[in-house]
Structure formats: structure tokens, C-alpha cells
Amino acid sequence: MSTTPPSASPYPTQSIDVQYLQMRSIEELQAKPCPDPATLHIIEAQEALPELNRFLYTAVGGDWYWVDRLPWTYAQWQQAIGGNNHRTFVCYSRGTPAGYYELHKNDDGSVEISYFGLIGQFHGRGIGGWLLSQCLADAWAWAANRVWVHTCTLDHPAALNNYLARGLKPYDREVEKRNLPPQPPGPWPGAERAPRR
Numbered sequence: 001m002s003t004t005p006p007s008a009s010p011y012p013t014q015s016i017d018v019q020y021l022q023m024r025s026i027e028e029l030q031a032k033p034c035p036d037p038a039t040l041h042i043i044e045a046q047e048a049l050p051e052l053n054r055f056l057y058t059a060v061g062g063d064w065y066w067v068d069r070l071p072w073t074y075a076q077w078q079q080a081i082g083g084n085n086h087r088t089f090v091c092y093s094r095g096t097p098a099g100y101y102e103l104h105k106n107d108d109g110s111v112e113i114s115y116f117g118l119i120g121q122f123h124g125r126g127i128g129g130w131l132l133s134q135c136l137a138d139a140w141a142w143a144a145n146r147v148w149v150h151t152c153t154l155d156h157p158a159a160l161n162n163y164l165a166r167g168l169k170p171y172d173r174e175v176e177k178r179n180l181p182p183q184p185p186g187p188w189p190g191a192e193r194a195p196r197r
Contacts, residue, residue: 011179018176019160021168022148026140028167032129040098040127042134045088050077053088056100060117062187065154065180089138091118091131098122101135103142111144117156128158132166152176 023029034040045052054077057069069077081088081102091099099118105111116135118128139147149168151159164170 016176018152020150020172030167031133035126048082109145111139113149
């Protein structure tokens with residue numbers, strides 16, 4: 001979440017509802033099949049590349065106030081995605097990046113879905129449920145003892161229902177205060193397009 005002190009922000013304070021969900025066993029996974037196996041593929045990015053992760057972060061999260069990492073330096077990105085405890089998977093549709101997920105393995109053996117989502121152009125095609133199914137399967141294949149994720153009212157409106165439909169169960173909830181501009185930043189400054197909803 002943002003580290004900017006509330007007093008330093010010109011934007012109003014908003015209450016954000018944050019929910020934490022988890023899965024305790026792969027048997028709880030309610031998988032959804034791929035809507036188009038001929039054109040959809042998931043490939044793990046096996047070399048840490050900050051340019052790739054930053055592109056995906058802004059392309060997917062620009063419509064949903066994913067702003068925490070925007071000020072990061074190259075070294076901060078490298079530190080976050082490098083090492084053996086972090087993995088990035090990219091979903092392609094006809095060779096075009098359509099979405100992604102990042103998995104982070106914690107010292108306690110749990111695997112967090114740190115980021116998950118589709119680029120706006122690919123919403124509404126039935127991809128999200130399948131992509132989350134693959135994400136959860138990859139998390140469990142990484143010898144996880146628990147898989148968890150958090151989502152909030154700033155995420156895509158369908159995010160929570162997708163998590164619940166795949167078998168994740170809520171286990172905690174909190175309210176955070178954040179200072180936010182009236183509109184999400186979009187994929188890059190000056191993109192000048194309406195936010196996708």
C-alpha cells in the first residue's frame with residue numbers, strides 16, 4: 001500500500017475494504033477449463049526482467065489504482081522479482097500478452113498470489129476463471145502448504161467472485177485509508193483514454 005503520509009496528499013481519503021482469502025488443499029480447487037486452447041497459452045518468464053513485470057503491472061493495474069510500485073527504481077523491481085522465491089507467468093492470446101500472475105513463496109511454505117489480472121482488452125472473454133485455475137495449480141505444484149491472496153474494493157469488480165468460485169475462502173478482512181486521485185492512472189501518463197470498468 002502507499003507509503004505517502006495522508007497529510008502530504010492533495011487527494012481525499014477513501015476507505016478501502018481489503019479481504020484475504022486462502023486455499024488449504026489443492027482438492028479445494030474448482031478449476032475452469034480453457035475457453036480457447038488453440039489461442040491461449042501461459043508461459044513462465046524464467047529470467048527476471050523488471051521491464052516485463054513493470055509493463056504487466058501498469059497494463060493490468062492501471063485501471064485499478066495499482067500505483068504502489070510506480071515510483072520504484074530498477075533495483076527495487078529487480079529485488080522484488082529476482083531470486084528463487086518469486087515466479088512470473090504470462091498469459092498470451094494469439095501471441096499478445098493478455099494477463100499475468102506473480103507467485104511469491106514465503107518462508108513458512110505458503111505461496112501468495114502477489115499479482116493477478118487481465119489487460120482490459122481481454123476482459124469478458126471467459127479467460128479469467130481459467131487463468132486463475134492455472135495460477136492456483138502452479139502455486140500448489142510449487143510445494144505450497146497454503147495458497148493465499150488479498151483483494152480489495154479497488155480491484156476489478158469480478159475479482160472477488162472469481163477467487164470465491166475457484167475455491168478460495170475468506171479468512172480475514174480489514175479497512176485501510178488511502179488518498180487517491182479521482183481516476184486511476186491508466187497504463188501510462190497521458191494515455192488519455194477512459195478507464196476500463
